[in-house]
Amino acid sequence: MGVGVLYCGDRADFGFNQAHAEAARALVGMPGLRLEEREHAAGTLAATAEELVGPQDCRIVIVTAAGDALPGLLAQADAHRDTVFLFSGAPLDRDRLPINTGFFEGYLDEAQHISGLVAGYASRAKTIGLVVSHPPCRRFCAA
Known part of the structure; x- marks a missing residue:
């Protein structure tokens, strides 16, 4: 096929x-x-x-x-x-x-979530972060 x-x-x-x-x-x-x-x-x-x-x-x-x-x-x-x-x-x-x-959909929610976890654990406070490229990605922040 x-x-x-x-x-x-x-x-x-x-x-x-x-x-x-x-x-x-x-x-x-x-x-x-x-x-x-x-x-x-x-x-x-x-x-x-x-x-x-x-x-x-x-x-x-x-x-x-x-x-x-x-x-x-x-x-x-x-x-x-x-x-x-x-x-x-x-x-x-x-x-x-x-x-x-x-x-x-071709969104990268999972990759952005993992990037945020890595960024958070790399900080002194060890808090979860969120890495997104532009404001439309905020759609999943409240989820």
């Missing part, structure tokens, strides 16, 4: 795309799976997704960051109901999405 990964940028970006690329490479070891990767998609993301679904015969397409291309990618998903499209990020309106789409 073909699995396509559509990177919205360089797959060796030392960040989000690279994390997906390393996870995708782990799939290669699974029997019966074939990996097709596309980065810096020439043209539109929807056209690149069409290439993964059509000539490359991928039955799962993973998109790291759809952004403004989401409507075109959802149209591809609607046109190819036998292929599962997985997008990083939260869906806008679940009721209007094609049945073969899914969304997953």
Whole structure:
């Protein structure tokens, strides 16, 4: 079975795309799976997704960051109901999405929590700390 990964940028970006690329490479070891990767998609993301679904015969397409291309990618998903499209990020309106789409979160809550523990234990007070990159990460502070 073909699995396509559509990177919205360089797959060796030392960040989000690279994390997906390393996870995708782990799939290669699974029997019966074939990996097709596309980065810096020439043209539109929807056209690149069409290439993964059509000539490359991928039955799962993973998109790291759809952004403004989401409507075109959802149209591809609607046109190819036998292929599962997985997008990083939260869906806008679940009721209007094609049945073969899914969304997953790529947050780093666990890594930030562990970083906070390490920072806390490294302090003189030995108190738990929290290391986050920007204010939106506060969503889990109260959890």
